[in-house]
Amino acid sequence: MTARQYSIYDCGFNYIIFRLTDCQPFEKEAEIDISTLEFLLVNCSGKSVERKKAERSSPYEFHYNLPMSHEPLQEKLKFWNQRPTDSARPISIKFLLLDSISRPHGLRSLPKTVSYLKDKLGFIEFKGYHALGEPTIHNYVPMMMGIATDHVGWEKKPPHYEGKWDSEPFIWHNFSQLNYVTMDAEDMAYWHTFHFNGRKGFTKRQMDFNTRPYFLIQEEIAKMTQFTIKYSDKLIKYNALNCVDRKNVWDFLLDYTYEFLEKFQNVPTFSITWWGWPNHDFLPATQVFDEPFVNFFQKLESSTSVLDNTIVILMGDHGFRWSNYSETKEGLLERNLPFFMIRLPPKFKEAYPEMAANLAQNSQRLTTHVDLFQTLAHLHRLMTPVVFEKEVHPNPSYGYNAKYGTSLFTNIPPERTCEDARIPQRFCSCNYPLWDEDFKYANYKKAMVVEGLSSLAESQKNAKNAPKNK
Ligand SMILES: [Zn+2]
Numbered sequence: 001m002t003a004r005q006y007s008i009y010d011c012g013f014n015y016i017i018f019r020l021t022d023c024q025p026f027e028k029e030a031e032i033d034i035s036t037l038e039f040l041l042v043n044c045s046g047k048s049v050e051r052k053k054a055e056r057s058s059p060y061e062f063h064y065n066l067p068m069s070h071e072p073l074q075e076k077l078k079f080w081n082q083r084p085t086d087s088a089r090p091i092s093i094k095f096l097l098l099d100s101i102s103r104p105h106g107l108r109s110l111p112k113t114v115s116y117l118k119d120k121l122g123f124i125e126f127k128g129y130h131a132l133g134e135p136t137i138h139n140y141v142p143m144m145m146g147i148a149t150d151h152v153g154w155e156k157k158p159p160h161y162e163g164k165w166d167s168e169p170f171i172w173h174n175f176s177q178l179n180y181v182t183m184d185a186e187d188m189a190y191w192h193t194f195h196f197n198g199r200k201g202f203t204k205r206q207m208d209f210n211t212r213p214y215f216l217i218q219e220e221i222a223k224m225t226q227f228t229i230k231y232s233d234k235l236i237k238y239n240a241l242n243c244v245d246r247k248n249v250w251d252f253l254l255d256y257t258y259e260f261l262e263k264f265q266n267v268p269t270f271s272i273t274w275w276g277w278p279n280h281d282f283l284p285a286t287q288v289f290d291e292p293f294v295n296f297f298q299k300l301e302s303s304t305s306v307l308d309n310t311i312v313i314l315m316g317d318h319g320f321r322w323s324n325y326s327e328t329k330e331g332l333l334e335r336n337l338p339f340f341m342i343r344l345p346p347k348f349k350e351a352y353p354e355m356a357a358n359l360a361q362n363s364q365r366l367t368t369h370v371d372l373f374q375t376l377a378h379l380h381r382l383m384t385p386v387v388f389e390k391e392v393h394p395n396p397s398y399g400y401n402a403k404y405g406t407s408l409f410t411n412i413p414p415e416r417t418c419e420d421a422r423i424p425q426r427f428c429s430c431n432y433p434l435w436d437e438d439f440k441y442a443n444y445k446k447a448m449v450v451e452g453l454s455s456l457a458e459s460q461k462n463a464k465n466a467p468k469n470k
Helices: 047-054 071-081 103-109 111-120 137-145 171-177 212-222 249-263 283-303 329-335 346-351 353-362 369-388 441-464
Strands: 003-006 011-017 024-026 030-033 039-044 060-064 092-098 181-186 228-231 234-237 269-275 310-316 340-343
Touching (some): 060 212, 071 181, 103 111, 103 310, 111 283, 137 171, 137 369, 171 181, 171 369, 181 212, 249 269
Parallel strands (some): 181 269
Antiparallel strands (some): 011 024, 011 039, 228 234
């Protein structure tokens, strides 16, 4: 049992379960059982506020835990506990996703990380990995649901999709059905990918672990969305918290990720860690990740078996979009070319040498997020008989069952074009110049900032009139 003791007067605590529960006051001290709960807020007022102010500390304390008590999770763990100890081990998947990081931006900002990952851990850097659209949602949805932005019916869905996302066919559900333990850690609640700009998010738990309730309460307490900051001659809303749990938010998320991977290192996992702050808004700020990433991987390597059993992907969703640099020719090019590095565990390479060779070769090919989706589907098909320890011939449905994309484990031809890869022509980096003056790019960007993503449809309409294949 995990317990915490407090010796602060006039305090109370709330459990955070999607929202705050009622405050349960206590005096002098309390022993709080958080063994079954993920997040806890301790709030001290009255005398303690004065004392806390004197100490220049917050009256709030946040705590988190990775409990095993959630029923669907218990079912998964029971499944793995009942397997013979000599059973083959399915491969886990770990996404480390930095919003708005292009390949050149990643190479500039993360030199120690890139060097360590390539030279020490054998990561492969993809040189032709291409975005499918401008904002996050136009890239993340293809990655997780296999539809491109020109998919029939897309216009009724994101980014103007106002319904809940619960029933969407994200591929993490496929892995969850294989009893993979799942985790989604994103450092923004108000600006969360599926809540930003009026999107309705989810009503049901999507993953076994999810940090959004934790960030939501902290952001509400900080009232962060009321603040604006001046950047590049513009006032913009403050996007996210700088600090949580007395740490930089990027360190917090990395620690949370490490604890998750360490705790569940003996069972298969599918997990996504997504950083938006400060990298999404400040071009030079991505360098804050460099040393922490190296330390994270060193610790994973020396203290856990995670890297023996996990495919790790470090990537961006698209390039940086919020600075004057992003409007230069180089900046425009970068916006289309996300950072993408991937590592296969040695035993996977031994078991599937042809797939590993194809993956290495495809690092020199034109590839996209829907290829990554097909790679995940490929992996799911491969792991299904491993999980159930017998040949099974399911007919699983992956995402929208669109045939876009090609698994990175298969041969992708060098002559592949943007059209072949379903990359919209106006984003195609093979076209140069990338944007015609008629497209009025600057106006488009201004509309994006001022009016939000709802302007995108209009911009796409304009784009249809832009000359193609220049
Ligand atoms: Zn993004």
